[in-house]
Amino acid sequence: MKAQTIQIKTLFKDKAWIHPKYLNIAKMTGGGLILKYKGKVMTIQPEMIDRKYWQKGDREFKDKFSGEPYYIYGIHFVPDNKLKI
Secondary structure, three states: OOOEEEEOOOEEOOEEEEOHHHHHHHHHHOOOEEEEEOOEEEEEOHHHOOHHHOEEEEEEEEOOOOOOEEEEEEEEOOOHHHOOO
């Protein structure tokens, strides 16, 4: 499956924070995620989509359309060219 690309606007404490819908979509499709921040790219493989690898945010948000509460999830942003294999 194709990985979904997400443009990250801000890093907070070196973490990229995203809406849980992106994790759910990636999990359902079996694809990974590609996070882009200021020209840097981080590829998250499908096996890293599980929420145990992500930090749940402390603050609750409300969806602007449905009003449903949700928490954002963060992962330490390490560009692909800085990963050590």
